Amino acid sequence: MEWTQRLTQILHNPPLLQEPLSRHTSIQVGGPADFLVYPQNLDELQSVLQLAFEQDIPFFILGNGSNLLVRDEGYRGIVISLTACCAGCYFMEDTVRVGAAVSLSWLAGEFARRGYRGLEFAAGIPGSLGGAIFMNAGAFGSCIGELVQEVVTMDFKGCRQKRSRQELSFAYRWSNFQAEDVIILEAALSLQAGDPEEIKHNMERMLSERKARHPQQPSAGSVFRNPPGGAGYLIEQAGLKGMVIGGAQISPRHGNFIINLGNATAADVLSLIRLARDRVLEQFGIELEPEIRIIGGNGKDRGEKG
Numbered sequence: 636m637e638w639t640q641r642l643t644q645i646l647h648n649p650p651l652l653q654e655p656l657s658r659h660t661s662i663q664v665g666g667p668a669d670f671l672v673y674p675q676n677l678d679e680l681q682s683v684l685q686l687a688f689e690q691d692i693p694f695f696i697l698g699n700g701s702n703l704l705v706r707d708e709g710y711r712g713i714v715i716s717l718t719a720c721c722a723g724c725y726f727m728e729d730t731v732r733v734g735a736a737v738s739l740s741w742l743a744g745e746f747a748r749r750g751y752r753g754l755e756f757a758a759g760i761p762g763s764l765g766g767a768i769f770m771n772a773g774a775f776g777s778c779i780g781e782l783v784q785e786v787v788t789m790d791f792k793g794c795r796q797k798r799s800r801q802e803l804s805f806a807y808r809w810s811n812f813q814a815e816d817v818i819i820l821e822a823a824l825s826l827q828a829g830d831p832e833e834i835k836h837n838m839e840r841m842l843s844e845r846k847a848r849h850p851q852q853p854s855a856g857s858v859f860r861n862p863p864g865g866a867g868y869l870i871e872q873a874g875l876k877g878m879v880i881g882g883a884q885i886s887p888r889h890g891n892f893i894i895n896l897g898n899a900t901a902a903d904v905l906s907l908i909r910l911a912r913d914r915v916l917e918q919f920g921i922e923l924e925p926e927i928r929i930i931g932g933n934g935k936d937r938g939e940k941g
């Protein structure tokens with residue numbers, strides 16, 4: 636039997652074929668995936684991974700697509716969404732167990748509603764918990780890694796493992812998961828009670844700062860990791876704020892965001908990325924390193940860093 640037939644047999648919901656990934660990324664750019672699949676439970680996910688492993692088919696885990704640039708050629712292989720199989724959220728006495736597909740922003744709201752502090756920074760970050768842990772998402776001096784107590788993973792052969800905090804490491808926009816072949820299924824985050832009024836106030840302040848600083852048009856968040864001084868400042872000093880290539884623009888509001896003006900292609904976005912890198916290197920001797928993950932075409936499967 637063809638492996639594609641086996642894939643269809645494994646899945647309760649048929650795979651989407653040649654699905655444009657522009658529909659699944661916040662910047663609304665990206666060519667089609669051969670297959671986009673939504674395993675309904677962990678057994679289905681395990682079977683998909685085993686099939687991909689046996690047949691040597693590339694696959695990619697899609698979170699909310701908010702830090703992702705998919706090349707125009709699309710993705711040759713299987714894109715896996717965990718939205719159906721990792722969507723639970725259970726509050727306990729001093730921890731909360733959260734599925735990888737749960738929205739980080741929703742979780743921040745839930746923390747605030749229940750009077751737990753520490754996740755206010757995440758309100759307005761449009762990722763999933765899994766993507767946030769993978770990227771160690773953060774803002775306003777805090778990051779998700781500070782709250783993580785335990786992570787449950789599945790490796791690329793379908794084996795599950797529980798990892799305690801001591802076995803994990805986080806740094807600026809980096810987690811050990813970027814160097815491993817595993818999928819984040821679920822995490823336990825620590826809960827710390829705080830003053831509900833103060834939490835609400837902090838969250839509203841951060842949200843309104845975010846609104847004032849960030850562009851409203853479709854984007855993939857910060858394009859580059861911040862060197863000292865900030866990538867946005869360096870790009871602005873290089874005279875590139877507002878620069879347009881095709882349908883993409885370096886945001887006139889924030890130099891480290893590239894926005895889709897309506898008809899951007901990944902090639903447009905990549906041209907702006909190259910231009911910003913070259914100009915900043917030329918003028919300041921600083922090499923900007925992309926924060927966004929780039930996949931598809933001849934990119935690496937898990938999303939190369941640029």
Ligand SMILES: Cc1cc2nc3c(=O)[nH]c(=O)nc-3n(C[C@H](O)[C@H](O)[C@H](O)COP(=O)(O)OP(=O)(O)OC[C@H]3O[C@@H](n4cnc5c(N)ncnc54)[C@H](O)[C@@H]3O)c2cc1C
Binds near residue numbers: 765773820855938
């Ligand atoms: C308007 C805007 C504002 C933003 N603000 C911030 C900010 O303040 N701080 C910040 O840190 N980021 C910010 N971002 C970037 C982005 O939201 C975060 O990096 C987010 O954590 C990415 O999560 P995601 O689910 O969208 O991941 P995706 O973009 O879908 O994927 C990113 C990477 O994570 C991997 N991944 C996703 N889920 C899993 C999983 N379950 N297991 C293993 N790997 C996985 C993917 O394979 C990919 O390599 C912003 C983005 C936008 C568009």
